[in-house]
Amino acid sequence: MAESYVSTTNACKLCTPLGAALAFKGVQGAVPFLHGSQGCATYMRRYVISHFREPVDIASSALGEKHAVYGGGPNLKQGILNVMKKYSPALVGVASTCLTETIGDDVPMLLAEFRREFSDLNPPELVHVSTPSYMGTHTDGWRNTVLSLTRQLCTETSQANETVNVFPTLCSCEDLRIFKAMFREYGLTPVILPDYSDTLDGPALAEYEPIPAGGTPIAAIKAMSGATASLDLGRCLPKDTAGADLETRFGVDNLRLGMPMGLRESDAMHHALSRISGKDMPKHIVQQRGRLVDALVDGHKYVSGARAVVYGEEDLVAGLASFLTEVGIDVVLAATGSEKCGLDSAVREVTEDLGRVETEVRMGVDFHEIAERAGQLKPDLLVGHSKGYRYAREWNIPLVRVGFPVHDRFGAQRIATLGYTGAQQMFDRIVNAVLDKRQADSPVGYGYQ
Amino acid sequence: MKEAIGLSEATILDERKRQVHRTGQGELDLACNTDSLAGAVSQRACVFCGSRVVLYPIADALHLVHGPIGCAVYTWDIRGALSSGPELHRLSFSTDLKEKDVIFGGEKKLEAALNELIDRHQPKAAFVYSTCIVGLIGDDLEAVCRRVGEAKGIPVLPVQSEGFKGNKREGYKAACNAMWKLVGTAPIDDIPPLSVNILGDFNLAGEIWMVREYFQRMGVNVVANVTGDGRVHDIRRSHGAKLNLVQCSGATMDLAKMMKDEYGIPFIRVSYLGIEDMADSLYQVADFFQDQDPTIVERTAELVRSELSQLMPKLAELRKDLEGKRVAIYVGGAFKAFSLLKAFRHLGMQVVLVGSQTGTKEDYEELERITDPGTIIVDDANPLELSAFIKEKGVDLFVGGVKERPIAYKLGLGFCDHNHERKIALAGFEGMYNFAKEVHLSATSPVWRFVPRREQTPLEVTHG
């Protein structure tokens, strides 16, 4: 274990409310609202917009100096009123920030007051989540938001229905669409929370929509208590999750499995879907799987033994480690900015019986530490979001971009990673990145590879 | 039209009405520079952002953000401010405060982080930015900076940029205050008489290099770039320059004023965007120095002539396709809007909306004066308002920052980036051509024919 540093250089994580804002973007009619100063919301919008290339409105209570002293309550209420006037939202998702957590604003109480004071205005659903950034990362913000949504909206037992609750970790819009297609194949109706596949990847419009169409309907969240089962996705989940909560309160069967990344995690997912639906894997999917295996065989030599470093959100990293190890890539380092998130055991679970090398796992690290370690490990390949680019460039190795954010490539919201088709696309991209590099480095200029 | 106006008026919150004005309709009474309204999705940033924008391009300084991780991570290498040498500014340093720091104070962590980073990178100075939370927990930044500065023998400068203490403008001030501590701390004896400082250019896409080249051709020396491709040592001796050239509506104005009061260095406001402003800026400098160098005016005129003779025919070519198209401008500072207004006139385009995030009352009065009747002038607009205005005015092209781009695109409008993140040099005569080319590229693309606001006609299907 190398020494760790006091300072952080080029962080490999984002702040908690950003995860909250993204999750709220996946609820129908919702406006994310950061209770804090204006700067945070503006910065996060910019960051999210550069990835999705879509309008992303995040409101803020825009606290100033005097509110920091006297409390932000009045601004929070005024802010919600203004959002109501402007957007007529079905839901306002209030996430706290470092500032309001520190001054100790009691958001649940303020919202309760708001509902009372303005009951005649018929206020929208108000969901709050506590997201101080000095605790946790955007991943925690995401998860706590999903949990807050189910806790605060799904409060009554609803009629048993045929739906399946799905709680994914941060993934692309295309990945969310892949989920839906997967469920359709088994005749199942998923309620994915959050679902920003349309809100953050919508069509060109003639009329500007203050709140983009799409997202998980609030009624569907309320009805989650009657679902057939929940799928809690991710191997680095804490104990308290939306799926666990619904199981405890309403007895909804909660299945925990990894994000379906690569062959085996996708197999597990299909197995679960098959069990829930009582249907065999449809022929169509069998074909997809078969094509994927065929591709892994065709391409294995190009990547076999290549040394890869993966980094990013813990569950993405666990999924990537699983997939890369399956295809014969040696994952020499798996790193995340999240602390104590269980990435070490998650990576072990998915690579143990396959890997030719033992994957070194580092948690709570920044890019300075990743680079320091990678400098010794001499990777051939980086796999992760676009903030690793400066290192890929320095070491003259390819970076295969997945995850969030992708600020230096086009089409981030359509990068597929999940299911057999996602694995197929990832594999194609990785093999081609290796070939590209080979071609560029070769004095010969082979036209066949 | 009446209906359209009603539509966009309806989307303006009552409290915001005083931040919108139409040229030629009633008294101008823009309530600008007020705090952003709670709940309005503002494009505005915080004090910290203002400071960061100004100081960031100083390439051989360490920029340490004291606070939780977000403030640092969202400003990591986001701007195209180029350096010809060191690139320390492109790394993102943070103290990444955790819960225990918030409870017990972050001074110890700050000091340790500073020591660690200064030892690692050997910077020429360090700027320590305070963020909202630091303002709350009451860390004594001054004291920590002083201690570390003395121990390490470099200037370690606190930047009082707690986000909630105002808007970007306050941040500019805080940045100027920090730089002010550097000015006057290095010898100036070898500085020639024809010398200037360039203030308020951040060397986006190498713009300051273009401007410096013009000055070189005029025989004028540049002492310090404040702050594009900036160096600590240059700023320390910037009080040796004879004239300060201040660009942009105010980012570095405070520093220029302090230098005037303390060292008697006069300043002039300049702009390098657009033909007139660029030429005018160079002439102003030439006029200033003509007593010392009588041939400078002629040299400058020659420079402008030769540049224009290359540029104008190329612009005329592009103008053919752009004539009459309608433009909306929404930029950070109002000063930039002035230049853009003129630039679009050269392209035969009509500006129907101008707005800024940080304009002053005087800025808006000036805009009212130079815009056509009916032009909408807004202060600190939000996406909904912008989109309503765009529709009302039938805008073809939008000029703004990265946050406005998706709105424009969603509605099927051409877009040009005119903000701190752009990668194309827009300054100077060459920049005018780049700008025109970009406008042309976007505005003449066939994709606008397929967007929903245009009627679609499918290709004919023939039989046989």
Ligand code: SF4
């Ligand atoms: S103050 Fe907290 S919430 Fe705001 S940007 Fe900084 S880290 Fe994120």
Ligand code: SF4
């Ligand atoms: S915490 Fe304060 S300083 Fe940091 S981004 Fe938010 S408003 Fe700005």
